[in-house]
Amino acid sequence: MYMKKYPCVYMRGGTSKAVFFHEKDLPEDKSGWDEIFLKVMGTPDVKQIDGMGGTVSSTSKIAVISPSDRQDVDVNYTFRQVDIVIPRVDGSANCGNISSAVGPFAIDEGLVPAVEPITVVRILNTNTNKIIEEHVRVENGRAMVHGDEVIKGVPGTGSRIDMYFEDPAGSRTGKLFPTGQKKEIFDVPGYGPAEVTVLD
Incomplete structure (x- = not known):
């Protein structure tokens, strides 16, 4: 038995957290993705001891990002909800909280050029086939993380992200x-x- 390594980024979006992957870093054969995501989260195990999951559904999520070949979209975003109790990975819906982290991820990872003070990122959620436009505050070529914005369920403050779900x-x-x-x-x-x- 040997370990395989996949580069990833651990990010909070709204009141959730997810492990973000570039699609190019995952196997081309998507049929093996669920097994990888289960191992990444440490599922099934209510404590998720052997993974990065946080023992509740809001912290057991996956996002897969890739450049889009559509003229009206910057990046494609695929969401996966990883169960905690049973070995199940659900891709039937999107997560609005994790959607909010896709724009900052795309900017910080160089998928979208950083434009100050606000970078507009257009995202296709592949689960719903719907477009989300995000307006992300940018400073020194990176998505801002500090700011005065407050949301219930998250201590402290952070940078504002404006999201527009088109025809949801x-x-x-x-x-x-x-x-x-x-x-x-x-x-x-x-x-x-x-x-x-x-x-x-």
Whole structure:
């Protein structure tokens, strides 16, 4: 048995953390990616002792980044949620928190030229096939990390990142209101009826 090494970057985005990879550093055969991501996080193990996972879902995430060949997109971003209890890697959705770190990663890794004071990074999330535009504060050729911005769930302050999700509705079902109703009543066991709006 021998170890394989894959360069990576460990970053926080919003209230989550992920291990970021350049797609070029991973095997071309994507069928082996899940096994790599499970080992990187130390899954399955609720303590994730033998990996970089932080024992909760918000700190057991993966981002894979590559340059885009589309004229209207700078980088492609693939998200993976790694389970903690069972050996499962889910790629069916995106994570907004980790999306916010893609712009700074792309700038710091030289995938997008750094422009002061703000660099605009256009990102294609491959999970949803939707575009995110990020406006990242830049200083001395790198994404800023210090600033006065505060978000609930993260101690201290950081640099502001403005995110614009273009036409985000219907990435899973093709509809903004997948049930066809704007409001409906769900009978929740142990709670009773609850008025809800189901959105995609």
